Each structure stands twice: as structure tokens, then as C-alpha cells.
Amino acid sequence: MKKKVKFAAAAVVFALLIILCHQGAEKLRRQIEAGRAVSGTGTAVRNTNLVVLDAGHGGIDAGKTGANGAEEKEINLKIAMIIKEILEEADVEVIMTRTDDQRLADTQVEDLKKRTEIMNEANAVLAVSIHQNSYHEESVHGGQVFYYTDSAEGKTAAEMIQNSLRTIDPENTKEAKANHTYYILKRTKVPVVIAECGFLSNYAEAEKLASEEYQREVAEAVAEGILQYIESTR
């Protein structure tokens, strides 16, 4: 009888040991997986004080041509440079994908790839690509901001910039819009938006966008939205 009790006690202890070992191994496995998840998705801490500004097109790629003959690449760069100045005055660091009239590679695909690489490597809190729009109906006008469909952060930033852009054009009723096909939106790991500041196909808007005064107004509005987004992440 005594032997049986001892045997039962030993069996219970043995079973407990197995359970403890299993739990320990399970805990270790979870820790390893968590570690892998962090390094695998590259979710290193983002630099909350760094923004990448991307002036679309450049060099032989002029982008859209305005109803007034203005070239998109030039308007994009001018607006982006003013945004840079405003952000830096607010002590935000800025990385530009270009600061002169050149594209970043010989082909359009390579050029876009390079731009997304710069955005991803910077691990910025936000990347903003500046463009101008065009449409077959001349009457269409007003800035519109695009974000990647699956990005909640991109959506927040796009809405803030969109609201800010609407303040400079009371007739602009456009909303921030989701998109899942644009290369830069698809391939960039940090939150990214494309700000189409206005329609070059609309003569009056093309004239405004080509003027330094309106470029500054647009830049101030976009910068305001960016600063508001940065603030919301802190």
C-alpha cells in the first residue's frame, strides 16, 4: 500500500514537471516569435521628427503639362521646397528625394523604386509625395490627397492635409481618397500620402499653381496638415 502511494506521488510530480517544462518551452517559443515579428516587419521605432518630401517627376519626365503650358515637375519641386522650409522652421527634419530638376533613375519604374527606397530607409513618421492632377474635363479643380487603402496612419495624415488644403480653396469639396494601385503607396512601409495639389487641366488653377504666391499658400496648407499629423503621433 505504501509503495503504491509513493508511486502515485512520484507520478504526480513527474506530470507536474512535464507541464512546467512544456509551459517554459511555450513561453520561449512565443518570445522567439515575437522577436522575429519585430525584426521581420522592420517595425523599428519611427523617427517622429523626420518627414520625407518627394517632388514628383523631374528631368526628362515633366509629369503633366498644364493648360497654360506649365510643367508639373517644376511646380512640384517649388511647392516641396517651400514645405521643407516651413517644416524646418518648426524644427522638423526633412529629407528630399530631389532638390533639382532631375529624376532619380533612367526609367520611370527605377525612379519610383528609388523614391520608395529613400522613404523606407529614412523610417520617417510620414512621407509626402507632391504632384499635380489632370482630367479630361476642364472644369474639375481642387487639391486631393491619396493614401494607401490599408493604412490607417496614411488615412489620418491624408485627411488632415486634405482639410488643410480645403481652407485655401472654399470651392474644393474633395475628400481624401484611398488607393491601392499607385506604386509609391503600395511599396512604402512608412505612412505615405500623395498630395495632388490641383488640376493643371483647369486653366485658372494651372495659372494659380504656376504663381509663387499660390505655391506658398499650397505649401503652407500641406505643411500645416503634416505638422498636425506629427503632433497626433506624439
Ligand SMILES: [Zn+2]
Ligand atoms: Zn505627377
